[in-house]
Amino acid sequence: MNEMTRLERFRSEVPRPGPEDLRAEEERLRAAMLAPATGRPKARGTRRFRLAVAVTAGAAAAAVTAGLVVAGSGGGPHRAPAVHAMPVAHVELLQHAADAAGRTPELHPRPGQFLVYRSVTMDPVESSTGGRHARYLARANRTIWLPVDGDATHGVLETEALPPRPYPGEALPPEARGEAGRSGPEKAADFDRRAEWLRTDYAYLSRLPADPAKMYEHLYSHLGTGPAADGQAWQNVGGMLTEAYMPAAQRKALFRAAAAIPGVRTVGRAVDAAGRTGVAVSLDVPGAGQRDEYVFDPKTYLYLGRRSVVTDASLAGAPAGTVLTATAQLSVRLADRAPAVARR
Template structure:
């Protein structure tokens, strides 16, 4: 690890105040300054030492924020199916822990945990939007497929060993700047009956995301951070891949609150984390997002949280560099909304024989781009 990387990660565990906290500090500081010029009264009189101490605390917070963090960047945004509109400011916090992830961690333990047992399934309901490329009239055409997935994954073992999924195609959207292909309209309303998840899980053991494995991970942020960076010591995209692993562990995956809190705190210390003040998941739910840019791929990968409860809502991938990503800057490439997670004693009966079952998998929006 070089000196600049060490400096970048120095004191990364210190939470960074958000705008509301900063405004409160500003008001308090101005109040203290005003008190200096006001005539003392029996009810307001303060000892000089107390006043100096309070001023030092207020100024210290302001200096910490000024030195630790915020560069405000305005980005253009192409809203799918509408005219461009300004995207909310992205606040970059390269050193201090993201306040959004800190609050998500703090509130994780306040929620009731699901407690699945071996042999049971975790049942997920997700809405997903992702680009599809196909041939039409001898030409390559693209559109944005929108689907509703219901997935049943075993509590222990590979998701491809006993996992079941059904899906339904929702109304598609055109790829920005391109007409909607006729094939996309024909798929609308079609459904896939419950089918076995197929394919080969080639991930190493430490990248498993079943509940039994995730529940054995560290419950402290340092241990969880080591887990996120496992196998990435020589990878130039280590930070971005660690960020992708965070998504793999919270989307279509479930872990106890202790591990979930540790994950959010560890994720908040990854260099390059950004806060996006306004974000919308695939179901149209508004929230605040934490994100990381992949400058090689020209995209930004966001995780969206409810701005009141800090409950995880979903994720999206947005283009930041048109030349690298092959789409206009601001284009929403993929989007996911995790609508429901519950425990089920069994998965639905597979109605299509395995030998004829189509190979169906939920698009992996966490794969590096």
């Protein structure tokens, strides 16, 4: 008897809740992720339904860890599986990520220092040569020094181009192969016009609330309600995870708050830009025909990276399942200074 058969037999012994029950349970779990800091009472339900959900959520978490909640083929190096997640599994995954935040050695940046991030990136590039339009996927190793104090214009960037990949269904254009080699050190940014509430430097992130409910409110700063606001709040989560660092207390609050964003789902298998396989939580971007995923190590639940995956070919202009962008965060460390930038 294989694992899926055992799982199905185990679940068959418990009455399956209907769609309304599942929606109500997701709301209950969303409230539960935030309730410890607010004192709000948990929603009540029947004993039998609570048992059913407990079994479903527990089975889902186990299936996510084993990579069993996704059906479908990867379909090549740039294809991602379709999402077929059991209800409430994303709550379990993000709770594990919150717990893991307190188990890892913590950095203690000082004013004047730099946080140094090493990563691998993949992004679509469009080019026009001789009246010919082409697309391909550019890849690079990236190291960036960002000041702890928050002025991004003092950041320094080095990149090393990696072999590009063809855009799905298209040939690799000749100009794509001419981008090999290193660049930098150079200024990471000429200006930084982000609003205060969108800052992701350590000086700002370290002052954010460690209370999940208040962190949830921060994610929705200056946003309304509805799917578009939820999508932007989800993007804000990614901004606080990618080339950004915050104390463990704030990371815990962030993951618990992220679990409460409506529409979040689990992806049972996701590969980051460095080729590491993990599990992911995702949200469909309204009107974009793609989902944004945050990938975690399936054993330690540490954050690995993020990626965007096409869900609607007509909206995204690429085959469904295509991974359009991806990052893999390889390391984060402290440095007392950044490399000197060559004068132009």
